Amino acid sequence: xxxxxxxxxxxxxxxxxxxxxxxxxxxxxxxxxxxxxxxxxxxxxxxxxxxxxxxxxxxxxxxxxxxxxxxxxxxxxxxxxxxxxxxxxxxxxxxxxxxxxxxxxxxxxxxxxxxxxxxxxxxxxxxxxxxxxxxxxxxxxxxxxxxxxxxxxxxxxxxxxxxxxxxxxxxxxxxxxxxxxxxxxxxxxxxxxxxxxxxxxxxxxxxxxxxxxxxxxxxxxxxxxxxxxxxxxxxxxxxxxxxxxxxxxxxxxxxxxxxxxxxxxxxxxxxxxxxxxxxxxxxxxxxxxxxxxxxxxxxxxxxxxxxxxxxxxxxxxxxxxxxxxxxxxxxxxxxxxxxxxxxxxxxxxxxxxxxxxxxxxxxxx
Numbered sequence: 001x002x003x004x005x006x007x008x009x010x011x012x013x014x015x016x017x018x019x020x021x022x023x024x025x026x027x028x029x030x031x032x033x034x035x036x037x038x039x040x041x042x043x044x045x046x047x048x049x050x051x052x053x054x055x056x057x058x059x060x061x062x063x064x065x066x067x068x069x070x071x072x073x074x075x076x077x078x079x080x081x082x083x084x085x086x087x088x089x090x091x092x093x094x095x096x097x098x099x100x101x102x103x104x105x106x107x108x109x110x111x112x113x114x115x116x117x118x119x120x121x122x123x124x125x126x127x128x129x130x131x132x133x134x135x136x137x138x139x140x141x142x143x144x145x146x147x148x149x150x151x152x153x154x155x156x157x158x159x160x161x162x163x164x165x166x167x168x169x170x171x172x173x174x175x176x177x178x179x180x181x182x183x184x185x186x187x188x189x190x191x192x193x194x195x196x197x198x199x200x201x202x203x204x205x206x207x208x209x210x211x212x213x214x215x216x217x218x219x220x221x222x223x224x225x226x227x228x229x230x231x232x233x234x235x236x237x238x239x240x241x242x243x244x245x246x247x248x249x250x251x252x253x254x255x256x257x258x259x260x261x262x263x264x265x266x267x268x269x270x271x272x273x274x275x276x277x278x279x280x281x282x283x284x285x286x287x288x289x290x291x292x293x294x295x296x297x298x299x300x301x302x303x304x305x306x307x308x309x310x311x312x313x314x315x316x317x318x319x320x321x322x323x324x325x326x327x328x329x330x331x332x333x334x335x336x337x338x339x340x341x342x343x344x345x346x347x348x349x350x351x352x353x354x355x356x357x358x359x360x361x362x363x364x365x
Contacts, residue, residue: 018057
C-alpha cells in the first residue's frame with residue numbers, strides 16, 4: 001500500500017490538490033493499493049473555508065488541521081515544522097506531496113526530508129526571479145530538496161535542469177489548477193450581488209489587488225485605482241476586497257458609482273464573474289492562468305511573473321506597478337486590439353491522472 005501525505009496551507013492550494021484527490025480515488029476504485037492523508041497546515045486562517053468550500057471543490061475535509069497560522073514568516077515556518085513533524089511521525093508516508101509556493105510547501109518539504117521521506121512538488125520549477133517575494137524563496141528551497149518534480153510548462157523544466165535537477169525526476173504533466181477549472185466550469189454560479197448590481201455579460205471588469213507592493217502604500221493604491229476608474233469607462237468595476245484592503249480604501253475615501261466593493265466569494269461564484277467579464281485587472285498569479293484558459297483579457301499589476309506562459313501564449317499582459325501603464329492598456333482593450341491568446345500545452349484537465357500514473361510508476365516508493 002503506497003501512502004501519500006498531501007499538504008495544503010491556503011485556499012489556492014486546495015484548488016491544486018482537489019483533482020489529485022479525485023484521481024487518487026479513481027485509482028482506489030480500480031483496486032490499486034494507494035491511500036492518502038490530507039493535511040491542512042492552517043497557514044492561512046480563512047473563515048470562508050467551511051464545509052461548503054470543500055463541497056464546492058467536491059473533496060472531503062482535511063484529515064487534520066495543524067492550526068499553525070499567524071506570526072512572522074519565521075514563527076509560522078517553525079510552527080508548521082514542529083506540528084508537521086509530529087503528524088508525520090504518527091502517520092508515516094511513502095511520499096509527501098506539496099503544491100505551489102506557500103510557506104507550508106517549503107516547511108513540510110524540509111520536515112519530510114529530515115524524516116527520510118520522499119518529496120514530490122506539484123508546480124515545480126516556476127520562477128519570478130524576484131527574491132523580495134517570500135514565494136520565490138519558498139520555490140527555490142522546496143525545489144532544492146525535492147525528489148520528484150511535476151511541472152506546468154517547458155520553461156519550468158528548463159529552470160529545474162539549469163539548477164541541476166536530474167531529468168529523470170522531472171515530469172511535465174500540466175496544471176492541476178486547470179483540472180479544477182475545467183471540472184467545475186459547468187457548476188459556476190451567480191454571486192448574490194449579480195442581480196443586485198444589474199451586471200450583464202461583458203458589462204464590467206473584475207479587479208483583485210492584494211500584494212503589499214500595491215495595497216500597503218496608500219498613495220500608490222489610490223493612484224492605481226483612480227487610474228483604473230478613469231480609463232475603464234463605461235464599464236463597471238467589481239472589486240472583491242480583503243477586509244484589510246477595505247479599511248485602507250475607506251480611509252482613502254475612494255468611491256465611484258461604477259466601482260463596486262464586494263466581499264471575497266467562493267470559487268464557483270468568483271469564476272462565474274471572471275468568465276463573463278470584459279477583462280480582469282489583478283496582481284494574482286493563479287488568476288492569470290484561469291483567464292488564459294477562459295480567453296479573458298488580463299492585466300497584471302506586477303513587475304514580474306512566475307507564469308510567463310500566460311503572457312507568451314495566453315491573454316495576460318504584464319503592466320508593472322506604475323499607474324501610468326493603466327491608460328495605454330485600457331485604450332488597447334477598449335479599441336478591440338487586445339491579443340487573442342491560446343491555451344498552453346497540457347493545460348487540458350487531465351494533469352492529476354498523469355501525476356498519479358507517474359507516482360504509481362515510481363518503484364522506489
